[in-house]
Amino acid sequence: MQSLTLPLLVILGLTITGYFLAKTRALQVAGGDIRKLVSLPKQHALNTVLATAIPPLAAIVLFSLYRRLAEAEGSWLFTLVVIALAVTGFALSLIGIKTESRARTFAERWIMGLLIFASTIAIMTTVGIVFSMLFETFNFFEQYDWRDFFFSANWSPNFRGNSDLGILPLLWGTLYISFIALTFAVPIGLFAAIYLSEYASSRMRSVAKPAIEILAGIPTIVYGLFALVTVGPFLRDYFASPMGLGQSASSVMTAGLVMGIMLIPFVSSLSDDIINAVPQAMRDGSFGLGATKSETIRQVVIPAALPGIVGAILLAASRAIGETMIVVLGAGAAARLSLNPFEAMTTVTVKIVSQLTGDTDFASPETLVAFALGLTLFVITLGLNVFALFIVRKYREQYE
Amino acid sequence: MEDMIQMDRTMSTQQDIKIEAKGVQVYYADNHAIKDVDVNIADKTVTAFIGPSGCGKSTFLRCLNRMNDTIDICRVEGKILLDGEDIYDPKVDPVQLRAKVGMVFQKPNPFPKSIYDNVAYGPKIHGLARNKADLDEIVEQSLRKAALWNEVKDRLNAPGTGMSGGQQQRLCIARAIATAPEVLLMDEPCSALDPIATAQVEELIDELRQSFSVVIVTHSMQQAARVSQKTAFFHLGNLVEFDDTDKIFTNPQDPRTESYISGRIG
């Protein structure tokens, strides 16, 4: 940490001075007339800032990685190299300022580099996730037969070992609960989005949209308690019991409904923005033909906004799969393969959390199974996403 | 030919009034875009709106089927009667109105759908086709009338947005006539068309006039003279003159009309 302070300060100082120096210098070489410059002073300044800051920062990152891997110590040499890089970038970019130099192109190259770097972070995250789980998953499968894990319909971990750790009931619970949550959240969210963007007055919209977004910010424990204390008993007393579907207050339905509420803003807010971005000319074209508003929305606006809406729905689905607290409190912790929506079930995610935070020996299959569950879920959602991408590709419509 | 048009024109003046606008005022926020316009649009007639760019032609046209409703800042005052009924009456359903009064917009705006779906859209929502064959027929006829059929018949499933400017314009014309409106408002329908296509569209307009009323905005004085029986000249939001087309072009009453027409080029 301390060894970084000096280089960072140097970089910061150089970029700030570089910004102003480059601007002045650019104006100077142009004799005060920016029209003579191929690139604007602003762009020269930007180029200088980027050229001064990026190489040494990249060096710091690379070197830190190297230091961790090789367990080497930080050294003065390193500090020197970093500062030298900063100074070189600073000097070169300043010297390079001529009337005909293309600072914009250079600056854009730096920016492009940053953009590409940013988009690799997602990839690196995935790699990190896979690697942080792969090793323990491997350990798990050394202790536990993979066939039992993937094909057993029984989930009952046991402190004495000899546990049944079949993933099927958990997967079933995950799918069932997510399905119910989405059947609830998607229509409501979509209709809310449509109403907000197409029917509501701008005043109502400016109140209702942020209000609905609060739903996404309420901690899930509140939803969980709501499910446990209010929705669960209500569903049991008014639906499950009269219909003879069981006596359980925790149920897939309870968790699904409550989770659905939480997911509404994911669908509604994002879709609303996308719908709002559909050009008015599209709507006009439809109205001009004598279409009603709803016909216009259903047949012109929604198809045009479809890729974005699908994105929003996928996001909601993802959130449903990853949710724990609502499931724990709303659906119970029982792993079960059943079609009855009024029975308690549980999900993969819940079991990842509970096995990871439980009391079982951390080197035992009962704990390690969490990693295998995580990795399996990862692969399954990957498959679902590939499928979704395929569908979106098939139905996308481009306006203009 | 000349005297046929002459005959038509005489006929047209005897025709019933289809649309009657009285004291129409339109504001975009504070911008007074249409100032106290009175116009009677006869049935089975082509009426042309001419005037310099920005004078309010499109705005007025959009009033006639209440398309201005979709612009937040736009406010319309006055009375517009269609077959004697006030279209701004709260009881009037703009949807029904627009089904009767179709529109081709100044900027071509095809839906991001296939060419076929673009044209079939109107007939579908209005239930004009009993079955798929019917619909195919309507689509083909409309595209034929809009002089587009030959160019697109092999790619009806291609997106309507991936067409040339003129093709899009004709697609929008086809789309509008597919719903068989009683009044067709066309905002510069031939601006992106070559002379041959223009001629075909003009033919179409003439054909439509047999049964319906057509209002066309155009910058081409020749076109106005060719296709219309009545002409309205707008200037800075005012309706300067409205009369039989030949009268406007041969013997304008207002000096502004005179100078606009004489200032014409080519």
Added chain:
Amino acid sequence: MEDMIQMDRTMSTQQDIKIEAKGVQVYYADNHAIKDVDVNIADKTVTAFIGPSGCGKSTFLRCLNRMNDTIDICRVEGKILLDGEDIYDPKVDPVQLRAKVGMVFQKPNPFPKSIYDNVAYGPKIHGLARNKADLDEIVEQSLRKAALWNEVKDRLNAPGTGMSGGQQQRLCIARAIATAPEVLLMDEPCSALDPIATAQVEELIDELRQSFSVVIVTHSMQQAARVSQKTAFFHLGNLVEFDDTDKIFTNPQDPRTESYISGRIG
């Protein structure tokens, strides 16, 4: 007047070649939209592209400043040289190219910004103004040249999208000339303009020609005849004929040109 134009034309033929297109082929996916086109566009000349709708005029025009790069499915083959340099060379920065070769699109597409910002955008990013006063001056001049100044001078801060069709078109012209390109490509720049505005734009084109090269797509044969020195006639993706304008209109070599021109109306 007539002989001045005559003189100009003779001059123009002696002019250097500004853009040289050799064996250009354009495909939209499988649709072969431009077929082996060779064209030389001279400097300080107005070249007109004419042809029926959908024949590939816009497509070819967009090739000249690589605007087709933005259409995923579009593929360009052949060579296009600007001042002798291949613009499709990987080393060429399309941005610099487009700064030199400006464009007015067929469909007016103002930015959803104020009128002022629409016009000032180009000069700003290219550093054409030393200061705010300079910029104001450029904006005013451009709007004046595009015959829009009088209409908008009081509302320069109103959004460019809230204008009439013709006003938007002129705004796009003003935006394009504000960057002072060496070549200006105009895709039907007068389609939504009234005769007077059209005349002003044509005047502008003539003025631009003194120092630059202008390529204009138009459907109006009269306009082509009025403003251009060279005319290219496209048909179904082929360049059928390319010659001095007066030659094309008086003595076309190809029967297709002949029939297109004679089929003209008005």
Added chain:
Amino acid sequence: MSTSLLTTDARTKKRNAAEARFKAYGLGAIIVAMFALVILLTSVLGNGLSSFKQTFIALEVELPEDKLDKSGVRDLAVMSKVTTIGYAPILRNALLATLAEQGIETELSNKEISNMISKEAAATVRNRVLGNPDLVGQTVRFDVLASGRIDGFFKGRVTMESAALDNNTSPEALEIAQALADAGIMQTKFNWNFFVWPDASDQRPEAAGIGVAILGSLYMMLVVLCLALPIGVASSIYLEEFAPKNRWTDIIEVNISNLAAVPSIVFGILGLAIFINFMEFNQSSPLVGGLVLTLMTLPTIIISTRAALKSVPPSIRDAALGVGASKMQSVFHHVLPLAAPGILTGTIIGLAQALGETAPLLLIGMVAFVREYPAAFTPESGLFGEASTALPVQVYNWTQRADPGFVERASGAIITLLVFLLIMNAVAIYLRRRFERRW
């Protein structure tokens, strides 16, 4: 020949009915969402508002030298040997004295009397004394906390009936409390300390606050905002505007949607492995928490940003390119502002999620009992490197505590969290409205 406009024909009636239904569905959807919101908020507010008030006892405390300063020379080293346990009887005596003064008779045992005063009180008094040794030997007035049960009595949580069953208090104690309240010695007043104090142990619900948690959340959100928004927007721009459309970008796209579906606890596993074990950042620190939440929020921001970028009509890009703007300029000058509402929505939702998340923090050590305020920067631990908790963690912890006094505090923390969220979102919502336009 044509039907009147004033009467609707059968088909139009049907279509209008469909229209009305459609609109009603929309309104219904809003109402359902609002209804759920109102229910949730009322329950949170109903439970939590009381946490902003607290009951205090005004005690005249005699600080005897023989107990507090055996040395008699105010030697701090000696004085600090007297622990809070030693201070407890002094407070009890003070309360007994007050009772006697007020003429309130009681048969309660010493322990029960002690139980009326918060265990925090001893620390309060001890800190004051150690801060100002001269107080020893004097009688000083202290506003000390009443214990959780007594406080609950004034807030309606504890009743005479429940007290009768309760091991930790008794109806007699409540009667005394009532008498003291009537005498103005016990007062329930607004409690700023709730927002300032750190967490307290299970025995002192009345002293528990969210000071540390607010700081921790604030630090983490700073990290998330400074990293997730730029990185998310940058990678969306690259993927949507620049990246060649090929198999590789498809992989990235699928990969990002897939990251959104990764359970949040898995990000905790990742954070533990990468940031703590590999990069050796401090455990329990807001920096690591912020980094983990950044990775977790990224997919949300990227997905919504990409959708927003996609919805900007191509003609805008063409227009910019046509006047010679570079692709980069067209994106930053025109496309991005038009996509801003969608980006901001993604940010709002992503931050909401990040702000309320507990599970990943579990594995990097932030679900903890922390009483020391974390500094934003220290030379040893760097930026945001000191151990801290966060608001959702505080909520999670408190909902697990045995003492019912923590229920209101958990709700109070939730209210604070929502206010925090609203403040954060207000900016975004304001910006979003400014950028919103139809074209």
Added chain:
Amino acid sequence: RDNVQVAGSSTVLPYASIVAEVFGENFDFPTPVVESGGSSAGLKRFCEGVGENTIDIANASRAIKPSEVEACAAAGVTNIIEVRIGYDGIVFASDINGNGFEFTPADWYNALAAEVVVDGALVPNTVETWDQVNPAFPAQPIQAFIPGTKHGTREVFEEKVILAGCEESGAMEAIMGLNGGDEDAAEGTCMAIRTDGRSVDIDGDYTETLARIEADNNGIGVFGLAFYENNTDKLQVATMSDVVPTTESIAAGDYPVSRPLYFYIKADHIGVIPGVKEFAEFFVSDDIAGPDGPLAEYGLVSDPELAAVQATVADEVTMGSGS
């Protein structure tokens, strides 16, 4: 790093945080940071190695397992001091307004076993109400909220209640008679809990159990003694084999269901991280962990052999180093 870092069991957390709080108030060291996250997760963190970036103390609601000691050693954590702080009583409680119960382990076995022996054959358990288990009980539907399989309490419940009940009621013998005398298998059969909804696993904590009982008044839940003592106005406790669970009855060994609580100190951090040893000594001091200390007041069953524990800490006796 100048603060002590503790992680582990959520059962030990309340006690550890009480101690940490008082420690911070009375010593010049900063208040230790006490994380929760489960015994297993805590031990795992503990065993990740030695150094500033690892925790100093792991709380656990069970003893460390040999395999974990091995894993620790593999990462260089060889000097571990095991400290038992006392016992956690496990009680059965139901809604204060409902029926009271006096259980024996056999009652629980008969109510919750997945399979019971009827007429010499193992059949699925079908009892629906408590009076079917024991005629002395009311005809209240059976609804048990027991700890989920992640909790250490579950193990204690299975072994000290269900298995004990199985043996007590003679079912064990009967099962062994059926399966040919395989004792391990018989134990397994005994401890299998029915999954038809009569017994609900709680993966959350005691507040969840309490909330479930409040939502379903027939429910009987398993709680920690400390939790019950803080909620005597909502819960009534059931006796087990006629013993009322209190800290005293458990310390005396009369009440059968309890488990020891521990913490583990990384001896290599003593003297490196300031306050580690002081905190540990303070934790087990008589003032804190004794029968009259705040921990006992809160519900910890104080260790009868506290003095020995104090000596272990004072002498830094590591595991496996004789004694």
